[in-house]
């Protein structure tokens with residue numbers, strides 16, 4: 001593998017090549033501006049200037065993390081929070097989101113069970129909040145894990161007439177693993193037999209001690225059906241979000257995560273993307289997982305065409321060569337040619353990884369037979 005040159009490294013760390021040459025000279029190595037540095041030399045320079053060497057030493061073009069340039073502090077502006085709603089099946093996640101959106105998604109769903117992660121942006125007292133709805137059904141662990149990863153805040157919905165159930169516990173685990181603040185929405189308080197205090201006791205056993213009991217977790221009693229307490233819940237969300245001081249840089253090429261993707265008979269592959277940073281536009285050359293293309297049509301959660309999608313905005317796009325997978329990362333590139341090249345390289349790498357795991361498995365099988 002070829003190393004990064006003195007000149008390239010100097011550019012990356014915002015210092016002159018002369019400075020890099022001098023540091024290496026002091027450490028006993030003579031180099032010129034065009035010398036390709038080895039990993040150890042790169043590490044020394046990075047240590048000297050306080051950079052993370054991992055990202056600079058070997059740039060893997062199939063790894064988005066290697067390609068994403070860090071933002072400068074002065075380019076960052078506040079962005080909306082991404083809030084994921086989790087909880088056990090039928091505890092009222094979609095009904096809550098529905099009430100918040102003042103629309104009726106739950107009614108249109110097959111059997112009332114959420115089959116996918118819905119992504120919506122709403123206005124709360126003039127401030128945008130992005131919500132992700134997740135299914136409570138046990139088959140969707142991976143989706144919830146993904147939801148937790150792209151989220152800033154997790155709302156755990158627990159039905160007050162039911163209690164802490166398996167997917168409630170799993171949601172707690174996902175939120176803790178993601179290291180994000182948790183707000184507990186104690187739902188269905190309108191129902192006879194609802195016992196919000198019992199929910200607090202049960203949840204406390206999992207380390208979620210309510211503020212009113214001297215802990216640090218915000219609990220809000222609600223009826224998603226009637227709307228009781230929902231405004232207070234929204235205000236709690238904005239308070240927690242403000243404390244997190246979430247920021248992003250809208251003036252850069254977009255990157256983010258696939259929330260869901262499907263093949264539409266008329267429009268081809270359609271992917272719902274959550275922009276994490278930067279701004280996405282129609283016409284942008286893009287790589288999504290191992291697929292690529294050019295953003296053709298871009299629509300918001302209300303179905304309207306969008307000309308741009310800023311950080312924390314969910315959008316559906318068309319224009320990809322194939323259907324990506326939920327949880328895939330996406331990134332915009334400066335030309336169709338680059339997007340195609342990176343997309344193909346990523347597809348090739350994935351194929352190779354799959355070949356490797358299959359051959360590893362067949363070796364295992366072989367050993368098992370011996």
Ligand code: GTP
Nearest residue numbers: 089090091092093094095113114136188223224225
């Ligand atoms: P999954 O997506 O399948 O995990 O379920 P969910 O958590 O999204 O539950 P959903 O919103 O579909 O609600 C399940 C049932 O509970 C529906 O019949 C709702 O009408 C009912 N429900 C939700 N919230 C309340 C509430 O506050 N009070 C009452 N009485 N019923 C509610």
Ligand code: MG
Nearest residue numbers: 093094113114
């Ligand atoms: Mg639902």
